[in-house]
Amino acid sequence: xxxxxxxxxxETVKMTNNRYKKPVSFISEEEMKRRKREVIISVVIVAxxxxxxxxxxxxxxxxAGIPVSNTILMFILININLLxxxxxxxxxxxxxxxxxxxxxxxxxxxxxxxxxxxxxIALSLLxxxxxxxFSINFITTSIEFWFNVPVEQALENSLNxxxxxxxxxxxxxxxFMEKIxxxxxxxxxxxxxxxxxxxxxxxxxxxEFNFNAIEIYTNNADRITFALASELEDKPFxxxxxxxxxxxxxxxxxxxxxxxxxxGELIRTIGTIPFGSKPxxxxxxxxxxRLMPPDLANSMSSxxxxxxxxxxxxxxxxxxxxxxxxxxxxxxxxVIFCSVWFGFYMAKTITIPIRVLAEGIRRVxxxxxxxxxxxxxxxxIGSLVDSFNKMTKDLRIGRDQLELSARLLQEQNxxxxxxxxYMEIVLKNVSAGVITLDSGGFISTxxxxxxxxxxxxxxxILHKSYKKLLDGPLLELAEEVMDNxxxxxxxxVELPLKLTIDGRPMSFIMHVNAxxxxxxxxxxxxxxxxxxxxxxxxxxxxxxREVARRIAHEVKNPLTPISLSxxxxxxxxxxxxxxxxxxxxxxTIADHVDLIRNLVDEFSSFARFPTANPKPCDLPPIIEExxxxxxxxxxxxxxxxNITDEIPSLNLDRQQIKQAMINLVDNAxxxxxxxxxxxxxxxxxxxxxxxxIEIADDGAGISDEGKTRLFEPYFSTKKxxxxxxxxxxxxxxxDHNGRISVQDNKPKGAKFVIxxxx
Amino acid sequence: xxxxxxxxxxxxxxxxxxxxxLTNIIVTNTRDDLLVYLKVExxxxxxxKKAILSGVPTTFSFYIRxxxxxxxxxxxxxxxxxxxxxxxxxxxxxEFIVNRSWEKSGPQVTRSFDEAQNLMKEVDSLKVVPLKxxxxxxxxxxxxxxxxxxxxxxxxxxxxxxxVSLWDFETDWYTVDFVY
Numbered sequence: 001x002x003x004x005x006x007x008x009x010x011e012t013v014k015m016t017n018n019r020y021k022k023p024v025s026f027i028s029e030e031e032m033k034r035r036k037r038e039v040i041i042s043v044v045i046v047a048x049x050x051x052x053x054x055x056x057x058x059x060x061x062x063x064a065g066i067p068v069s070n071t072i073l074m075f076i077l078i079n080i081n082l083l084x085x086x087x088x089x090x091x092x093x094x095x096x097x098x099x100x101x102x103x104x105x106x107x108x109x110x111x112x113x114x115x116x117x118x119x120x121i122a123l124s125l126l127x128x129x130x131x132x133x134f135s136i137n138f139i140t141t142s143i144e145f146w147f148n149v150p151v152e153q154a155l156e157n158s159l160n161x162x163x164x165x166x167x168x169x170x171x172x173x174x175x176f177m178e179k180i181x182x183x184x185x186x187x188x189x190x191x192x193x194x195x196x197x198x199x200x201x202x203x204x205x206x207x208e209f210n211f212n213a214i215e216i217y218t219n220n221a222d223r224i225t226f227a228l229a230s231e232l233e234d235k236p237f238x239x240x241x242x243x244x245x246x247x248x249x250x251x252x253x254x255x256x257x258x259x260x261x262x263x264g265e266l267i268r269t270i271g272t273i274p275f276g277s278k279p280x281x282x283x284x285x286x287x288x289x290r291l292m293p294p295d296l297a298n299s300m301s302s303x304x305x306x307x308x309x310x311x312x313x314x315x316x317x318x319x320x321x322x323x324x325x326x327x328x329x330x331x332x333x334x335v336i337f338c339s340v341w342f343g344f345y346m347a348k349t350i351t352i353p354i355r356v357l358a359e360g361i362r363r364v365x366x367x368x369x370x371x372x373x374x375x376x377x378x379x380x381i382g383s384l385v386d387s388f389n390k391m392t393k394d395l396r397i398g399r400d401q402l403e404l405s406a407r408l409l410q411e412q413n414x415x416x417x418x419x420x421x422y423m424e425i426v427l428k429n430v431s432a433g434v435i436t437l438d439s440g441g442f443i444s445t446x447x448x449x450x451x452x453x454x455x456x457x458x459x460x461i462l463h464k465s466y467k468k469l470l471d472g473p474l475l476e477l478a479e480e481v482m483d484n485x486x487x488x489x490x491x492x493v494e495l496p497l498k499l500t501i502d503g504r505p506m507s508f509i510m511h512v513n514a515x516x517x518x519x520x521x522x523x524x525x526x527x528x529x530x531x532x533x534x535x536x537x538x539x540x541x542x543x544x545r546e547v548a549r550r551i552a553h554e555v556k557n558p559l560t561p562i563s564l565s566x567x568x569x570x571x572x573x574x575x576x577x578x579x580x581x582x583x584x585x586x587x588t589i590a591d592h593v594d595l596i597r598n599l600v601d602e603f604s605s606f607a608r609f610p611t612a613n614p615k616p617c618d619l620p621p622i623i624e625e626x627x628x629x630x631x632x633x634x635x636x637x638x639x640x641x642n643i644t645d646e647i648p649s650l651n652l653d654r655q656q657i658k659q660a661m662i663n664l665v666d667n668a669x670x671x672x673x674x675x676x677x678x679x680x681x682x683x684x685x686x687x688x689x690x691x692x693i694e695i696a697d698d699g700a701g702i703s704d705e706g707k708t709r710l711f712e713p714y715f716s717t718k719k720x721x722x723x724x725x726x727x728x729x730x731x732x733x734x735d736h737n738g739r740i741s742v743q744d745n746k747p748k749g750a751k752f753v754i755x756x757x758x
Numbered sequence: 759x760x761x762x763x764x765x766x767x768x769x770x771x772x773x774x775x776x777x778x779x780l781t782n783i784i785v786t787n788t789r790d791d792l793l794v795y796l797k798v799e800x801x802x803x804x805x806x807k808k809a810i811l812s813g814v815p816t817t818f819s820f821y822i823r824x825x826x827x828x829x830x831x832x833x834x835x836x837x838x839x840x841x842x843x844x845x846x847x848x849x850x851x852x853e854f855i856v857n858r859s860w861e862k863s864g865p866q867v868t869r870s871f872d873e874a875q876n877l878m879k880e881v882d883s884l885k886v887v888p889l890k891x892x893x894x895x896x897x898x899x900x901x902x903x904x905x906x907x908x909x910x911x912x913x914x915x916x917x918x919x920x921x922v923s924l925w926d927f928e929t930d931w932y933t934v935d936f937v938y
Contacts, residue, residue, distance in 0.1 A: 159850065163852065166850065241863075243863060256851075258851065304813075304849050305813075308812060308813025312813060314812070315808060315809055
């Protein structure tokens with residue numbers, strides 16, 4: 001039995017350990033531990049069995065009537081029951097402790113498990129308790145009902161009836177016995193000589209008083225005579241033993257013994273003669289017998305048996321109740337523990353998949369999409385796990401695709417960025433100015449060339465509408481261009497534009513293109529403009545040189561004959577006419593011819609202006625020399641010469657530069673009517689690598705139109721001037737790879753700026 | 759659960775509180791036989807009396823073992839006797855029938871419960887062994903004990919309520935040594 005139980009427990013232990021067991025061919029440390037544990041468990045179980053057996057032995061006393069085999073069987077059953085109960089309790093408490101620990105450690109799923117366990121316990125406790133108390137109540141009521149008073153009373157009454165039957169029988173026998181005893185004593189029938197009379201007398205009495213038998217014994221317990229009724233005549237009729245007769249007779253004088261014989265119960269009432277004497281003092285014993293019919297005897301005995309059984313059952317009332325209570329309690333406990341254990345089991349089967357799932361979700365949350373939760377059940381949770389696995393798979397595929405797209409997008413972005421940067425660099429470095437406007441007329445981009453050409457900063461005008469930035473004729477022009485682009489089918493408009501920027505006349509050729517997307521929607525416009533100022537100046541210069549050469553060539557030829565003709569007329573006719581008018585006219589012709597020749601020579605020299613021959617020389621002495629020429633002659637004009645920086649030596653054609661300076665100072669003096677001030681400032685810009693000469697006067701100034709044409713030949717504001725002075729200056733500066741520009745001098749006058757490269 | 763066990767142990771310890779003992783163990787002899795007189799005291803408790811009055815037949819068993827004492831060896835068992843006294847109450851006639859297995863005269867009937875109890879308690883002039891079996895000057899020992907051996911409940915309930923026979927008693931072994 002013990003062996004079986006051990007095996008059973010080992011199986012249980014094995015079952016619980018199987019999850020952790022690894023198949024090993026040798027005795028590993030784990031296996032050793034397991035064996036050790038099994039040995040400990042075996043020892044504990046043996047001890048428990050021994051203890052239980054001892055306890056049972058002390059508690060339970062099997063009556064002698066119960067066979068030994070039954071006793072052993074009972075022990076086995078009780079032990080198994082107790083062991084199972086203990087095992088169950090152990091499992092339940094183990095799970096309970098584990099749950100508490102898990103709750104403390106805040107293991108995932110413990111809350112749900114606790115809730116489920118509590119729910120199961122509550123669900124099982126409630127009906128069990130209700131049923132338990134109902135059963136207890138039911139048993140108590142039932143037992144009370146079985147032992148209710150009417151039954152007991154009826155039984156007792158029946159018994160009393162039976163008792164009174166015996167009592168009456170005894171009483172009647174006593175009554176007659178007293179009479180018979182008296183007769184026998186008074187008539188002296190006990191004498192040996194009267195033996196026949198005695199026999200006759202008791203036969204008569206037997207018949208008269210309807211006794212079934214009358215016996216007379218001597219005081220030595222020898223039967224003298226007896227009389228039998230017909231029912232007993234042919235049946236054996238034994239004598240009473242001496243002990244029975246000699247026994248003490250109670251106060252009332254008779255004693256009754258009964259005996260079961262085949263024809264019924266024979267009730268013999270024993271008395272003494274003389275009546276009431278003690279057996280030792282008596283002369284003889286008289287026995288009156290009545291035969292109770294078998295049916296009545298059986299009824300009497302069944303009444304007696306029934307009453308006895310009832311009394312005995314009543315005696316067992318409390319033990320029966322206790323037994324029922326114990327049995328019920330054990331069953332209730334078993335049910336509760338079973339349900340608790342089942343609750344744990346169910347909670348485990350529900351929470352373990354949830355925990356596994358939660359673990360999976362946690363890993364997914366941390367970004368591990370390779371999670372694959374193993375299928376733990378084939379129920380709804382199983383399908384949930386399946387869905388979760390599918391979802392993670394889809395997510396994984398999605399993420400891979402997303403990563404691929406992101407990579408592609410990144411590559412594209414890099415390419416676009418490269419292109420953008422390339423475009424920006426191109427735009428930045430392109431000589432043409434580029435300005436773009438969006439569909440609303442707001443300026444969206446502006447390149448460096450445009451900033452430089454227009455002398456603007458992009459941050460000042462970006463994201464501003466052209467309508468706000470422009471005004472006057474320029475706004476009208478812009479509106480016209482916009483309308484033109486909108487109305488006409490042409491996407492491009494080309495127009496020349498002349499502007500004065502910071503007092504400098506600028507000439508641009510502007511290309512305005514409408515931007516349209518693939519769906520032919522208007523996206524804005526792009527303006528590309530080239531600075532044609534220098535180009536135009538050069539073209540104009542070349543044209544004027546050609547004109548000058550031709551004029552010089554065409555005009556110079558007729559001058560000599562005119563001059564010679566005038567000299568011949570003077571020589572031949574002066575003396576003859578003696579007319580002063582004639583002399584004056586010829587002289588005027590000769591003078592004006594000379595004037596025209598000078599003029600033509602000037603043209604000729606402009607047309608044949610020698611190319612510069614630059615050599616390294618210092619600039620300030622040249623300026624100082626130039627100023628020295630004028631300081632003496634113009635006392636009312638204040639000349640200033642400022643050098644702010646250290647001026648490096650430059651590659652210059654000293655003669656030409658001096659010519660240019662003379663022309664400029666000459667112009668400035670001419671613009672000042674009476675009193676004035678001429679300031680020459682020399683600066684060096686090491687970043688741009690230029691030397692800047694500024695000649696500012698506070699004279700009349702130059703109109704905007706004049707500014708644009710100032711450097712053209714034959715443009716002069718002076719009456720006697722040919723308008724070639726500034727043209728020559730401009731040519732010299734150009735030949736030195738420099739720039740000349742004219743600005744308004746604040747608050748009045750004009751300012752010429754020459755920039756020469758270092 | 760522990761409460762349940764405790765309860766059972768407690769009830770059980772109550773049951774064991776009754777101390778039945780053998781008194782008046784007298785070993786004597788007639789001309790031919792060795793006789794023993796015994797009396798058990800403390801056997802009748804109220805519950806048992808109640809049970810008897812309810813008609814439960816109750817049997818006391820008396821075990822008498824007669825040994826010849828031997829030095830350096832187990833005692834030699836000469837005789838092993840078991841006798842029983844059974845009492846049964848007849849409700850109808852209100853009398854006790856005591857049947858003593860060692861008495862040849864048959865059951866004794868009495869209306870007095872005290873008398874019936876005395877009859878149950880005693881074993882009188884029980885012949886243990888013929889004197890001729892004994893050696894003169896030999897060391898002998900008589901061991902005796904009494905116990906309640908049987909309570910017969912109706913409907914065979916004693917098979918079910920085997921652990922509720924709370925009025926059980928069993929005396930220790932009593933010994934009387936003597937030299938013949």
